Amino acid sequence: MARAQAIPCLMGVLVLNLLISSLVFPLSATPLKRRKSLNTIKYLNHKGPYLGLITVYPPEEKAFFATKAFKLDPIHPFVDLTGRRFRVGKLHGKKVIYVRCGVGMVHCTSMNAAATTQQMLDLFDITGIVHFGIAGNVNNSMSIGDVTIPKQFAHTGIWDWLGMELEQCVNSSVCLPQKPKLVVGLRGSTANIFVDNAAYRDFLFNTFQVSSVDMESAAVVMTSKSNGYPVIVIRGLSDLAGGQQRQNSIDIFGPLAALNAAKAVIQFVKNYHKMPSQF
Numbered sequence: 001m002a003r004a005q006a007i008p009c010l011m012g013v014l015v016l017n018l019l020i021s022s023l024v025f026p027l028s029a030t031p032l033k034r035r036k037s038l039n040t041i042k043y044l045n046h047k048g049p050y051l052g053l054i055t056v057y058p059p060e061e062k063a064f065f066a067t068k069a070f071k072l073d074p075i076h077p078f079v080d081l082t083g084r085r086f087r088v089g090k091l092h093g094k095k096v097i098y099v100r101c102g103v104g105m106v107h108c109t110s111m112n113a114a115a116t117t118q119q120m121l122d123l124f125d126i127t128g129i130v131h132f133g134i135a136g137n138v139n140n141s142m143s144i145g146d147v148t149i150p151k152q153f154a155h156t157g158i159w160d161w162l163g164m165e166l167e168q169c170v171n172s173s174v175c176l177p178q179k180p181k182l183v184v185g186l187r188g189s190t191a192n193i194f195v196d197n198a199a200y201r202d203f204l205f206n207t208f209q210v211s212s213v214d215m216e217s218a219a220v221v222m223t224s225k226s227n228g229y230p231v232i233v234i235r236g237l238s239d240l241a242g243g244q245q246r247q248n249s250i251d252i253f254g255p256l257a258a259l260n261a262a263k264a265v266i267q268f269v270k271n272y273h274k275m276p277s278q279f
């Protein structure tokens with residue numbers, strides 16, 4: 001009796017396992033497909049080098065694609081490898097490889113971000129990494145919708161950001177009270193937790209003088225730097241990380257913050273040739 005029950009139960013576990021692995025690794029490939037992908041990468045590298053673009057989760061990707069600035073390569077628009085889709089194309093005429101770390105996951109952990117960065121650098125002919133997305137705001141002099149390019153993460157150099165128009169409204173009815181701004185040179189922070197706590201927010205700001213909190217940037221920066229590559233982090237502020245009166249605003253202002261970060265990325269890539277030689 002117990003045994004008879006165990007078999008369907010085992011089958012259930014197997015089916016569940018298959019289901020989970022197909023959810024977590026939806027793009028996992030057979031050895032043949034893998035070889036094909038590696039060949040495509042070899043071919044693509046002949047046409048490089050590329051600027052590596054790394055974002056985190058679907059709403060950021062959606063905002064970036066919605067700008068329509070990223071034009072996919074008509075022949076090889078993407079390469080799938082180890083569960084990640086590397087998209088190939090151009091941004092303002094500059095060759096880029098774009099990837100989102102942690103396919104199918106809500107948040108990519110810093111481990112995932114590091115692995116994705118390492119893989120990008122190992123596989124492709126990359127000149128530098130642009131990491132972007134949204135972050136929590138822990139600096140009371142900053143506002144939701146603002147874009148931050150932290151100094152401790154980025155080699156920002158000096159170039160002209162004038163003329164950057166950031167979005168103030170989610171739609172016709174939901175707007176921020178003030179026009180968002182782009183701030184270069186503050187400090188950012190990364191942890192494996194989603195910060196949504198007023199006391200901890202104040203502690204972070206007062207102790208480390210950090211202005212933003214996210215879950216990936218430090219990993220991307222560390223991986224890029226330890227491989228000898230330049231990196232810049234561009235984050236749009238989506239919420240107050242616990243400093244708010246009511247519920248966290250990431251659901252309402254996340255898409256706006258993601259769009260503003262994407263706009264800053266596009267502007268950065270457009271001006272890429274003006275960058276100091278370190279980049």
Ligand SMILES: *[C@@H]1O[C@H](CO)[C@@H](O)[C@H](O)[C@H]1NC(C)=O
Pocket residue numbers: 139140141142183186187209210211
């Ligand atoms: C907080 O943000 C403002 C910019 O809005 C900046 O001037 C200030 O230096 C930041 N504070 C810290 C401690 O970085």
Ligand SMILES: *[C@@H]1O[C@H](CO)[C@@H](O)[C@H](O)[C@H]1NC(C)=O
Pocket residue numbers: 170171172173174251252
């Ligand atoms: C505007 O965005 C908010 C927040 O996402 C949403 O609740 C509301 O329905 C939207 N309104 C319109 C007119 O699209």
